[in-house]
Amino acid sequence: MPVRRFKDALQSGEFVTTVEYNPPKGTDVAALLDNAKSLVGKVQGVNVTDNTAAILRAGSMSICRLLFEMGHDPVMQMTCRDRNRLAIQSDLLSAHILGIRNLLCLTGDYPTVGDHKEAKPVYDLDSIDVMQIIKSLNEGKDMAGHKLHGTTDLYVGAAVTPEMDPPGPMLAKFEAKVNAGTRFFQTQAFYDVEKFKTFMNSVRKFPVKVLAGILVLRSAKMAEFMNANIPGVEVPEAIIAELRAVGDEKALDVGVQIAVRMIKAVRDHCDGVHIMAIKAVDRLPEILKKAELA
Numbered sequence: 001m002p003v004r005r006f007k008d009a010l011q012s013g014e015f016v017t018t019v020e021y022n023p024p025k026g027t028d029v030a031a032l033l034d035n036a037k038s039l040v041g042k043v044q045g046v047n048v049t050d051n052t053a054a055i056l057r058a059g060s061m062s063i064c065r066l067l068f069e070m071g072h073d074p075v076m077q078m079t080c081r082d083r084n085r086l087a088i089q090s091d092l093l094s095a096h097i098l099g100i101r102n103l104l105c106l107t108g109d110y111p112t113v114g115d116h117k118e119a120k121p122v123y124d125l126d127s128i129d130v131m132q133i134i135k136s137l138n139e140g141k142d143m144a145g146h147k148l149h150g151t152t153d154l155y156v157g158a159a160v161t162p163e164m165d166p167p168g169p170m171l172a173k174f175e176a177k178v179n180a181g182t183r184f185f186q187t188q189a190f191y192d193v194e195k196f197k198t199f200m201n202s203v204r205k206f207p208v209k210v211l212a213g214i215l216v217l218r219s220a221k222m223a224e225f226m227n228a229n230i231p232g233v234e235v236p237e238a239i240i241a242e243l244r245a246v247g248d249e250k251a252l253d254v255g256v257q258i259a260v261r262m263i264k265a266v267r268d269h270c271d272g273v274h275i276m277a278i279k280a281v282d283r284l285p286e287i288l289k290k291a292e293l294a
Contacts, residue, residue: 006045006073006102007155010184010209016272017293018045018075018186018211019284023058033066035281040071042285042294047104047186047274050077054114061091065098075157076100079108084124085133085143092137096152104157104186105130131156131180156181160210161188161232162199170232171202178206186274189215189226191235193265200269209271214262216277216287217255220244256283256290263291 009016019039021032036046046067048060064074076095083091095103105127111119125133133143137152158177164170174185185208190196196212203210217223220243223235239258243251263273273293277284288294 009044016044020047020276046072047075054109075102077104081108128180135181157184158182164232184209187213211272211274212270219251260290
């Protein structure tokens with residue numbers, strides 16, 4: 001049975017659900033694939049990170065191909081940190097050949113935040129440059145203007161931080177990404193529904209789809225870390241208190257409840273949700289069921 005395309009689901013107006021996986025730090029993919037198998041037919045896209053936080057992991061493309069073979073339509077993340085323009089274009093062509101059609105373009109965290117702090121950053125291009133490259137490859141030419149023997153058909157996505165304050169620079173970059181060819185956005189995690197609604201009101205004039213980023217909190221300590229270290233993300237003190245009140249053993253249960261609550265609160269204001277259950281992917285089936293997404 002052919003894989004149903006994420007792009008088709010989004011463009012049909014269907015409320016879509018995507019989930020996120022970090023590839024393993026190694027070669028054992030058994031647990032990831034076992035979890036993903038339980039979600040076939042229940043989500044419209046599966047997003048695979050690309051050495052997120054500059055921590056070495058298996059490549060996004062390899063996991064995306066395995067998920068495609070399973071019946072998912074993967075979303076391959078691509079950061080600019082580790083590749084020059086030759087490598088980026090080569091990987092984009094390779095992704096298409098392997099059946100991968102969805103790309104999330106990211107600049108990428110600086111190597112000093114990760115586990116290979118001596119790594120030399122590349123940043124030959126930024127994420128908007130990559131979006132423009134994809135547009136060119138889809139039209140049959142490489143970045144240097146040379147004709148391709150076979151074009152790509154890649155669907156371009158980007159990230160956005162909806163609670164960024166002040167919002168002006170964020171909205172300007174949003175528009176620049178749209179102009180560069182972005183057709184869907186995944187938001188960074190947020191916890192203020194009213195601010196998210198304001199953000200959505202500001203971007204609804206653009207011909208793009210927006211997936212609300214839902215990050216599952218595992219503890220009060222995790223929430224506090226995010227507040228201290230992730231720009232544009234603010235977990236309200238009331239939510240932190242909610243997590244702290246039940247203790248570490250039950251905090252993830254509350255985090256799941258908060259995620260379900262958020263999904264239900266934003267459902268009428270966006271085109272779908274992107275669920276990030278870092279180190280808690282085993283709870284994804286439960287979240288989908290409780291949020292009435294599957």
